[in-house]
Amino acid sequence: MKLITRNTDYSIRALIHIARNKDRIVSTTELVKELGVPRPFLRKILQLLSINGILKSYKGKNGGFKLAKDPEQIYLLTLMETFQGKFKLTECLFKKKICPNQISCKLRAQLDSLEELVENKIKEITLAQLSI
Amino acid sequence: MKLITRNTDYSIRALIHIARNKDRIVSTTELVKELGVPRPFLRKILQLLSINGILKSYKGKNGGFKLAKDPEQIYLLTLMETFQGKFKLTECLFKKKICPNQISCKLRAQLDSLEELVENKIKEITLAQLSI
DNA sequence: GACAAATGATACTATTAATGTATCATAATG
DNA sequence: CATTATGATACATTAATAGTATCATTTGTC
Numbered sequence: 001m002k003l004i005t006r007n008t009d010y011s012i013r014a015l016i017h018i019a020r021n022k023d024r025i026v027s028t029t030e031l032v033k034e035l036g037v038p039r040p041f042l043r044k045i046l047q048l049l050s051i052n053g054i055l056k057s058y059k060g061k062n063g064g065f066k067l068a069k070d071p072e073q074i075y076l077l078t079l080m081e082t083f084q085g086k087f088k089l090t091e092c093l094f095k096k097k098i099c100p101n102q103i104s105c106k107l108r109a110q111l112d113s114l115e116e117l118v119e120n121k122i123k124e125i126t127l128a129q130l131s132i
Numbered sequence: 133m134k135l136i137t138r139n140t141d142y143s144i145r146a147l148i149h150i151a152r153n154k155d156r157i158v159s160t161t162e163l164v165k166e167l168g169v170p171r172p173f174l175r176k177i178l179q180l181l182s183i184n185g186i187l188k189s190y191k192g193k194n195g196g197f198k199l200a201k202d203p204e205q206i207y208l209l210t211l212m213e214t215f216q217g218k219f220k221l222t223e224c225l226f227k228k229k230i231c232p233n234q235i236s237c238k239l240r241a242q243l244d245s246l247e248e249l250v251e252n253k254i255k256e257i258t259l260a261q262l263s264i
Numbered sequence: 265g266a267c268a269a270a271t272g273a274t275a276c277t278a279t280t281a282a283t284g285t286a287t288c289a290t291a292a293t294g
Numbered sequence: 295c296a297t298t299a300t301g302a303t304a305c306a307t308t309a310a311t312a313g314t315a316t317c318a319t320t321t322g323t324c
Contacts, residue, residue, distance in 0.1 A: 001135055001216065001222070002223070005311070006225070006311075006312065009225060027271095028270080029270085036230075037230070038312085038313060038314085039314095041313050044314095057270095057271060059271045059319075059320040060270055060271080060320045061269045061270060061321055063320080065271090089133060090134055090135045090136045093141060098168075098169070106261060106263075107136075110261075110262075111136070114254070117250075118246065130239055130242075134282085138282075138283065159299070161298090161299085171285095172284065173285080176285095179302080182301090183301095189299095189300060189301085190292085190300080191291045192291050192292025192297095192298070192299055193291095194294095195291085195293090195299040196300085
């Protein structure tokens, strides 16, 4: 199963590097060298981070990215939801009209409480903790 | 994300029905009617449950399946691992030779502790609880 | 102002995992 | 011995993930 997909993972690694060099602009070229991930894919990821206000971008020569917030304010949950959509451990089949009974479903109840537990844990994790 | 995939989910629903009728043999035909899931897919699932000693099968006319164990002894974690492989919240990219540093990875450490938490919770859930 | 080096926007392709099908063999019951 | 069930196994489809490609726009430097 994938709690964290590759684009989220790459984004974290990129952000860690940017956080560790937060006084200057970091370019995609530099990040590709540092992380060894595919350039076009990384570019797409950085763009999304920029659109979502996590990175600030600088166009043109010597351009690149800087953090738009303090590392303490960048949450793992936010990153996951940026790339993977709203946090859900398991989509209920009820919604896909396969499982008939949402309300009485004991499994659903168990999963919901588990989901809450996991979400609360993830909420606490920030870039600051990951980049030290 | 999918903590529980469709075959695990179908298996649970099938087992619930079988558990509720545990004094008699239940056929695939009956389960298809009851659950409304694709027959060939369900057959494959029931076969796997049988191979793994969760169901006992009866071949031939009037054949079908019965529980091979008490509902109290059938764990959600076992079902998940039967259909989805060893429980892992997120496969480490280190193993795929993409991420260079397994040991120093702070994210990995966080995920590992989260994984333990979730696994322990899932370990406690049995068919008995789900089929009441 | 022209060029180079960067990001912005966006459409497309490939790969993998999940989901579902099909077929033939074998066994048990009446 | 026909019918109805499971056993074994190969195949096909769909959806999600992962990755590519292309052209436009912006900015610094000569």
